[in-house]
Amino acid sequence: MNDLQPQTANGESDGLQLAPDSPHANFGHSVEPWKLLIVDDEEIVHAVTHLALDSFDLGGRGLEFLSAYSGAEAREVLREHNDIAVILLDVVMETDRAGLDLVHYIRHELKNKFVRIIMRTGQPGDSLEQEVITKYDINDYKEKTELTRQRLFSVVYTSLRSYSDLTALEINRKGLMKVIESSAKIFESRDISAFSEGVLEQLTGLLYLGNDAVLINASGLLARSGIERLRILAGIGKFKQCQGEVDFTNFDEEMAERIKYVLQHKKSNYGDNYWVSYYVTKSGLEQILYVSARDVFSVPDIMMIELFVKNVAIAHETIAMLEGGQ
Incomplete structure (x- = not known):
């Protein structure tokens, strides 16, 4: 297995890891002409x-x-x-x-x-x-x-x-406007889903990714009678209608295996055309970002995705703390 370990600001490794060599590690995906x-x-x-x-x-x-x-x-x-x-x-x-x-x-x-x-x-x-x-x-x-x-x-x-440049900029512009509108009300309305959806659109437009992405909150993941559940914070593309608590049967087999791998190893992983980012806050809040891409990710792409997940997780944690203090 190949490992890529980017360093955080304090010099510690984030534990960024390539997906293991397996039948699901590399596979093709169709793109529209x-x-x-x-x-x-x-x-x-x-x-x-x-x-x-x-x-x-x-x-x-x-x-x-x-x-x-x-x-x-x-x-x-x-x-x-x-x-x-x-x-x-x-x-x-x-x-x-x-x-x-x-x-x-x-x-x-x-x-x-x-x-x-x-x-x-x-x-x-x-x-x-x-x-x-x-x-x-x-x-x-x-x-x-x-x-x-x-x-x-x-x-x-x-x-x-x-x-391609113009349409990507437009996607980014719309996503940024949504983030601005949502962030102004985020602590007032505690609507982390609207905020997360806007940032997802901005991120996928900026990185020229495919428009399929989902942000998952895995804190307190339940495993009872073999049923594992996740809470969806936001989704775009084919995950647009995916909301609330779901189990792994809501995803295709390959995607489910990738998410399970991240939860098991507590590390991000990626393949040729997908990225599964993992982040956990000091309080133990886990979040996962799953995105599909048209091209292989570059190191700047990876760093931006990781920063996005970290910022959204911290915002979500802050809201949870405010709600708990009421």
């Missing part, structure tokens, strides 16, 4: 784009191609999919300005500021270029003839990077 919308009235453009980007991969995620052959069709697709990352958009389709009208619809009616829009024109030297760049909120303007396979790959790659 990036959605790319091709809007063009020429069938050949769709076919060539598919061919050029067929093996595309960013962060372990491929591409899901969506197609529209007019501005009107594109509107329908956009209404059905609110998570499209990149649009390759023709300027001239059913009208000379169909592409520009669609940009206006996306930015002003749908109020979607995140999707990256790459305008493509089949008319070299198009006089619209300067107007488009200065008056419309697009991210690039290219002639179809200059978009070789390599250049198309580069444009889509950088656009997806930008989209």
